[in-house]
Amino acid sequence: xxxxxxxxxxxxxxxxxxxxxxxxxxxxxxxxxxxxxxxxxxxxxxxxxxxxxxxxxxxxxxxxxxxxxxxxxxxxxxxxxxxxxxxxxxxxxxxxxxxxxxxxxxxxxxxxxxxxxxxxxxxxxxxxxxxxxxxxxxxxxxxxxxxxxxxxxxxxxxxxxx
Numbered sequence: 001x002x003x004x005x006x007x008x009x010x011x012x013x014x015x016x017x018x019x020x021x022x023x024x025x026x027x028x029x030x031x032x033x034x035x036x037x038x039x040x041x042x043x044x045x046x047x048x049x050x051x052x053x054x055x056x057x058x059x060x061x062x063x064x065x066x067x068x069x070x071x072x073x074x075x076x077x078x079x080x081x082x083x084x085x086x087x088x089x090x091x092x093x094x095x096x097x098x099x100x101x102x103x104x105x106x107x108x109x110x111x112x113x114x115x116x117x118x119x120x121x122x123x124x125x126x127x128x129x130x131x132x133x134x135x136x137x138x139x140x141x142x143x144x145x146x147x148x149x150x151x152x153x154x155x156x157x158x159x160x161x162x
Contacts, residue, residue: 039076040074068103068108087102
């Protein structure tokens, strides 16, 4: 691109200096490194899960909190569902029985969700439902808005270029 601009305009553009290109390369490397670190982090660390005390009988778990398979996944495996591969392979090998299912995440169990919902105080049921799901609804709305903007950005910039 740098040589094309020189050929058309007769001089190198300001952004093509060695220092500027070096800084851009550093920024790209730093961004990739940061994204790879974030993708490797666990979604819910066991320390946080241990605070939510739910013990099964002592002979089953040795008084350890129950941790579901989806509690220990990384961001990249959560997005791609690779944490489900062992479970799917097991389900393909034999017919699943209820005791074969892994434990449900502590944050998704009905008793925990019910207690959170019951503790909300609102005048109507609709307001309680909306306040209980406010974060999910806001995240869905934000991601939908981003999707719409990015879907229209491509044709918009193509029209500006051409």
